[in-house]
Every structure is written in C-alpha cells, then in structure tokens.
Amino acid sequence: MSPSSSPDRAAADPLRPGDHVDAPEPAERTGSGPKLGFVGWLRFLWRQLTSMRTAIVLLLLLAVGAIPGSLVPQRSSDPNGVIQVRADNPDLVWLYDALSLHDVYSSPWFSAIYILLFTSLVGCVIPRLAHHWKAMRALPPRTPARLSRLVGFQTVAGDASDLDRADGVLKKLGYRTTRYGDSVSAERGYLRESGNLLFHISLLALILVVGLGSGFGYNGQRLLVEGRGFANTLSSYDTFSEGQWFDDATLEPFSIRLDDLDVLYETENRNAMGAPLDFTAHVTVNEPTGDRAAQIKVNEPLRVMGADLYLISNGYAPRISVRDAEGELVYDEYTPFLAQDDLMTSLGVMKLPDGLVEQLGLRGFFYPTAVQLDTGALASGYTDLLNPVLSLQAFTGDLGLDEGIPRSVYALETDAMTQIAGGDSGTEALMLAPGQTVEIPGGLGTITFEDVVRYGVIEVHVDHTQTPVFWIAMVLVASLLGSLLIPRRRLWVKAVPAGLELAGLARGEDPTLERAVDDLARRLRPPQAETDDSQPPRRTSE
C-alpha cells in the first residue's frame, strides 16, 4: 500500500495506489504466497477497494447504471410517464418494482455503486493527504548520479561558484530548492497534488451536502388565477413535498397575490406565429415588513424571505356562472383550463354537485382564437385572445364525489352519468363566447361565460444547500484546473568540470518540461554570453 517505502522513491513523490503507472512495479509473486491471516485478508480487500482499477470499474458501473434512468420514466422527474408506462405494461410492473426502475437514482443498487465508489475515494485520499502533508515539508530529492539520461539535458558554461545564482533563479521561478554537494536540486508543482486531493474531497463534500441538506427543504406548487393570492402555509398548496427533516413551523410567513400575468406573443415571424416570447407574473408580496410589488419571469425567480418563487406554467381560466331554472345564481367560478398544445387549445372540467335539481358535470375545450377546420370541428388558430370560444359537453347523474375517493379536479368520471350535450347525446355541444348565455338541455337552468383571465402556477422552493453547493462546485473546478494544468517537475543544476549540467524530470503529465530546462539554461548563461542570445544552448543529449 505504500509505494513510498521503496528505496528509490523520494519522500516528496505523491503517494499513489499500487497499480498507478507511477507506482513502482509490484515485486514478483512467488508461486505459493504466504498464507494470509484474517488481518491479511482485510488488508488485501482494502488494497483492492482502493486501487485505481477498482475506481475505474466503479466509475464505469456508475455510468452504465445511470442509463436505465434515462430510458424508463422516473417518479422524481416524470410522474405521469411512470403511470403511463405501468398502465401500458401491466406484466412488467413487478420487474420495474423489483429493480427500482422508476427510482433508479435512489435505488439500492445505484446507491451501492456510489457508496462503494466514495468509500474507495476516502480510502484513497486519506493516506495521500497524510503523505502530501509531509511531502510539502520534505526537501527536494537527491540529485541523480547521471543527469544525462533525463529530459532536456544540457551543459552551460559555469562552475560551482554559479550555484548560488542558480539557486536564486530557481527560487524566483517558484521552485523549492536545496543543495546536495556541488548541485542544486529543485522541485515545483506541489499544488498539482494539492489540487488533485482538494478535487476529490470536494466531490465527497458535494455528495454529503446535497444528500444531507436537501432533507431540510420543501417544494410546493400553487395555481393562482389573476387577482387571487395565497399564504405560505401547508394547506394553501395544491401539491407539496418536503425533505425528511422539514418542520412546517419553519414556513416563511409571507403571502403573495398574482395581480397580472403578461404574455407576449410573436406576431411577425411567419414560422413562429403566436409562439410565446415572454411570460411575466406581476405580483404583490406581503411580508412582515410590509407589501411590495415584484415580478417573476421564467429564468428570473423571485426571492422572498429565503424562498425562491418560480413561474412554472400558465394558461387561461374562463369564469363560468350557472343559474338554476328560477334564475338563482348557484355557481360562479374561474376554472383553470390546461393547455393541450402549443396554440393553447385548453381542456377543463367543472363539477356542480349542489344547487341544481341534478348533479351537473361540464367538460370542454377553450379556444383562445377559435377557427373552424374543414371537418367543421373547432381548433385554436392562435395563442392570444382574438376570438375566444368555449365548447362544453354536459353530463348529469352521479359525479362520484361522495364516495370519499379523492378525485382529480381535472378529470370527470362519467361512467355513472348521462350525457345531455355534445358527443353522442343528440344535442349540440354548448358553444359560448364571453358574455353569452345558453340554456342547459333538460331545463336545468342556464350557463353564462362571464369572461376569461389568465392563471399562473407558482412554485415555492426552499433549498438551503444551494449556496454551499455552488461554492463547493467552484472549488471543484478550481482544484481540477490546478490538478490537470499545473506541471509538477524537478530540475537539477550540477557543477561538473565541463560546466553546469542541467536536466529535468516530470512527475505526471508535463508537456512543457523541455522548454522549462531551456529557459533555465538561458537564465544561467553567464552575463557576457547574454549579448549573443541567438546561439542555441549546447545540446549534449545522447
């Protein structure tokens, strides 16, 4: 495990796993090695786990293990896809569950891979840290007996009296130097190993902070029609998910109102007529310190008391009122319709369990700019409100709301109902422009399309790991740059009867070593030679 114990390695060399290319070749194995005791076995296993080979294999496994999560819908990123896939392949559901294919990134097998990888990482980094700590204090290694076998070997004029100058030049170039007899030994680039260690440690820190920190955050969504607001309490959210250590007493005491949702559409480019160019939610924020106006845009979240507010989707919310046969108002609400395509053809559902003599369900499309297709059917021709039309199917019967089963507000369960308008009912679907009123078939009453406004879905997100994760990532990049780009090298200057011999040795990738030796040679040439700079250094390489 400790290559540095081998006699030909200097204390300043970075410590590497046994199968690193820079580590000394392992000693020849004899046919029947000594029997390993229990401790011997443990040590053997640990050495395997912390070898370079294991790191490669685990990294490749991690890459391969991440693939299924991009093929099979994941609960975390695509819950609707999960439902779809399970409905389409009922025979395979057991397999999806057995292999956690809908939760790949929190599955036992995926976790096993990265936990092993990070164990290996810790096992690899700790000894190297200890070693590097000492190496930073160690003297540069002894000057080799024969410099001529090393990189950039050359001889410049000079003698032992120039060694002090050489020492000074090297120090100025950032080398750590020491004297061995008639030679200067210099080394630089310790930061390469520091960078490498810091890089691996920040990987570890990243995983820990992301894993632990996200347990304290939460994430909630709330749909708001223009003019409405909500307070940041658990019960105001349409959907809410929280980390395992989240405490709802920590919910920030603010409330927010959506005053206005501005949408800007393309009107000039023929290839993209009606494509949205900009969404802006104008809001009023109420904090303990008072009210303020603010805005939320895509890519520009709003920060309120440490929480981030995003505008994640939007659409149209027609306001519909219903009167009974006597003309009594029994229903008057904005209903958010969900966009089904790029032209905002939107689908919505209304349920009226009370007020009329029968339960009434309405389902239909809203077209912001209705156009008639050749088939006679309606479609949306543009995204903005140029010719808004509402087309509704009506159902009477049991809405199924009393059974205690939670029902989606966006779906109408029509199995126990009779269709009285649209579809095969024999009666036309109810068509309404804003301000229009129509009779409900069967004399139930009337429906009025009062007006239409927009709604926005606001997501509130609190994640205390954001800032630390950002800074760890910055350290990670900086240390990676250091570790890959700082050359680590040794240079020697040795006084021999023929002059000063110079040569270098790379520790790790170092494409510029030769140039560094040449540069040193130029600086060491005695002052009188400097006037004649065109003469190349005398090369005496073998």
Add this chain to the structure above:
Amino acid sequence: MTTDQWDAAALLAVYSAMAIYTLAFIAFAVDLARRSAAKPVMTRELVGAGASSAAEPAMEAPVAGAGRGARIGYVLTVLGWGVHLAGTLLRGIAAGRVPWANMYEFALTGIAVIVGVFVLSRLWRDLTYLGVFITGLAVVFLGAATVNFYVPPVPLPPALQTYWLVIHVFVATLATGFFALGASLSILQILRERRANGFLRSLPGAEQLEDLSYRVGVIGFIFWTFTLIAGAIWAEHAWGRYWGWDTKEVWTFIIWVLYAGYIHARATRGWRGSRSAWLQIIGFTAIIFNFAVVNLFFTGLHAYSGLVTN
C-alpha cells in the same frame, strides 16, 4: 434583408462549406493513399527515461512529411471553415440571436467548433494526419443535420432567453470539439498499435498519439465539467432545482463519469495504452448519442430540438 433571406444565404454557405470540405476530404485521402505507397519513413519512437516529454522533438517529425495532398487538404479545410463560419453567423443574424438554440444550429456550431479546434491546433502541433477524420466527420454530420434537423429560424422560447444559453451550450460545443479531436487521435493510436504498415507508418508513434489525445481530452473534460456546473445553475434559475435527473442531465453526467474513468485509466498500470483509448472513444460515442438520439427520442425538459416529434 428579411429573416428568410438571411437564412437562405446561411443555407447556401453551409452547402458550399460541405462541398469544400468534401474536396478537402478527397485531398487528405489521396495523401494517405500516397503515403501508404511511399517508402517507409523513419519514425522516431519514444526513447529515454520513460518521461513522456522525451518524445517532444520526435513529434515534429511527421510535419515535414506532410505531403502536397495534405497541404492542399489543410488549405481547403481552412477555406471551408471560413465559409462554414459565415453560414453559422448568417444563421445567427437570421434568427437574431446566438446560432445554437435548436438541433440544426447546435450541429452547425458544434461542427464549426470541431473543425476550428482542428484548424487552430496547427498553431500548437501539426495534426494534418487527422484531416481525413475531421473533414469526413464534418461532411457527414453537416449533411445529416441539414437534411434531418433543419428548421426555419424562430424566436427563443422564454426558458432559453438567458445568457446561460450562450455560456452553457457554447462551452458544451467547445468540449465536444476537443473530445472529437481526442477520439480521432485515440482511433489512430489503436490502429497504430496494431499495425505499422500503409499510411500508419507515416504517423507518429502510438505513445505520442496517446499523449496528444490525452492532453486534448483533458481540455475537453475541463470544459465538460464547466458545462455540467453551468447547466445546474441554469436549471436552478429556470426550473427551481439544480439537479433533477432529467434525461439530458443524466447523459451529461454519464459522459462526465466516462471521461473521469478514462483519465483514471490513463494513470493505471495495465490500462494505459489501447484500453484507455477505447474508453475515450466510448466517451465520444456517448456525446454523439446524447446529441443525436437523446435529443430526439427521449422525453425530458430539454425539448429544444426545434423539431415536432409526434
């Protein structure tokens, strides 16, 4: 000029660039054929104390050997690149923004970066022997992208209207440029290791190819790391979380991990050499897959191919 006229000019430039690249490809191919017919050139193999840099002077050797075909190929490549850049720029003008917001534009810019890295690498080292790979790749990819991915220029959806598009996507294409060069070098390295006849004889030794490929790959890796982080920051702004295992995020991660594996392999006894070279080739294959397949056939939040898929 109107948007459509600018775009028509852009397309014309792209087609011209393809034609010029094809000529360059032919010139490079003729040069290779000539090389394999020629007498063996002495290639100096690695000598010395095992330090990779000992090979430095020898690397210059094949430069002198670059034949007339290769020189013509290189000049044509530079010309084609100029026209290609002009086409990309015109496309940007037509759209009124950076030309990398849908698949057609990614391809246009990405290939320009790949060729650009090749062309400019000459300032550092003569890699003319990669010309066949690079021009071949450019012709095939540009052709495929114009035929399959072309869409007229349209304005950006709100989620893309941010300087993060400029940074994140451009750095990703830069990384891709370096990875392409690294993978080409790795392919040659493996070929060179297996056989030393034909044109392969005239190339630098396998170890020199490996060193070059590693250096180029490492730069790609640094850019890719940056891409990953910039993407996470952008996701935080746009979607409210920095990491959500969206399909595109997954593949960016997979590619990053593959290259980390490659860098380790290069430093591992028994893996240095063709084994690690294969890893780099696999890494680049994942990049191509991520672009061509994941964009089109996988669902996710990054639905920006600009193509109507269903």
